[in-house]
Amino acid sequence: MTEIILMSDPRVAAIELRECGEPLVDARTDGPALLVDDRRAAADPRFAHLRTGVLERLLDAASRLPDGVRLALVEGYRPPELQRRYFGTYRERLRAEGRYGSEAELHEATSRYVAPPSVAPHTSGAAADLTLIGVDGQELDLGTAVNATPEESDGACYTAALSITPRARENRRLLGDVLRAAGMVNYPTEWWHWSYGDHYWALATGAPHALYGPREP
Ligand SMILES: C[C@@H](N)C(=O)N[C@H](C)C(=O)O
Numbered sequence: 001m002t003e004i005i006l007m008s009d010p011r012v013a014a015i016e017l018r019e020c021g022e023p024l025v026d027a028r029t030d031g032p033a034l035l036v037d038d039r040r041a042a043a044d045p046r047f048a049h050l051r052t053g054v055l056e057r058l059l060d061a062a063s064r065l066p067d068g069v070r071l072a073l074v075e076g077y078r079p080p081e082l083q084r085r086y087f088g089t090y091r092e093r094l095r096a097e098g099r100y101g102s103e104a105e106l107h108e109a110t111s112r113y114v115a116p117p118s119v120a121p122h123t124s125g126a127a128a129d130l131t132l133i134g135v136d137g138q139e140l141d142l143g144t145a146v147n148a149t150p151e152e153s154d155g156a157c158y159t160a161a162l163s164i165t166p167r168a169r170e171n172r173r174l175l176g177d178v179l180r181a182a183g184m185v186n187y188p189t190e191w192w193h194w195s196y197g198d199h200y201w202a203l204a205t206g207a208p209h210a211l212y213g214p215r216e217p
């Protein structure tokens with residue numbers, strides 16, 4: 001099994017950032033429409049914003065899907081303040097459950113599900129949480145709900161989890177094939193989380209630096 005590098009790994013933070021200045025665009029209105037699922041709309045009105053290079057890659061990935069299957073964006077841009085809140089809330093939930101001993105262990109465990117704010121790809125418009133939609137307009141079976149935690153899914157949210165059905169594994173394989181072909185990188189603890197141009201992407205691909213840094217709303 002290949003090593004899973006967590007977002008809290010010092011190698012992620014050590015990646016140099018050279019902000020390229022590409023704008024954030026709204027996937028609902030800019031360029032050819034990408035299917036957008038609005039379940040995260042209440043969390044922040046800019047949830048469908050992405051860097052142009054990320055939107056282009058998602059449209060490329062969507063074009064590679066077989067007829068009748070569509071790619072849907074669940075969440076793109078997330079303001080830094082919201083990321084800090086998500087990280088702190090989830091860390092305190094784990095702390096209250098008493099699962100982890102030291103602060104370092106708690107920080108690492110938190111980063112399985114929420115990125116530390118200093119390297120968080122959603123805050124730069126580099127990450128997209130995605131799912132697949134079938135001909136009937138319903139989500140395909142991908143093994144867990146989008147945003148299922150490692151604790152509540154007993155690890156089934158990990159992209160390579162073997163505890164899910166063969167059909168769900170096949171759907172994850174399809175999602176991964178089209179996104180990787182378009183140049184996106186997965187966070188292996190979350191089958192739905194893909195990115196391009198961020199610290200994690202640069203480490204995973206060997207790119208010399210990250211392209212996109214955090215954006216304030
Ligand atoms: C909170 C979860 N949906 C998520 O976005 N996790 C990734 C790792 C992140 O915070 O970037």
Ligand SMILES: [Zn+2]
Pocket residue numbers: 122127128129192193194
């Ligand atoms: Zn994500």
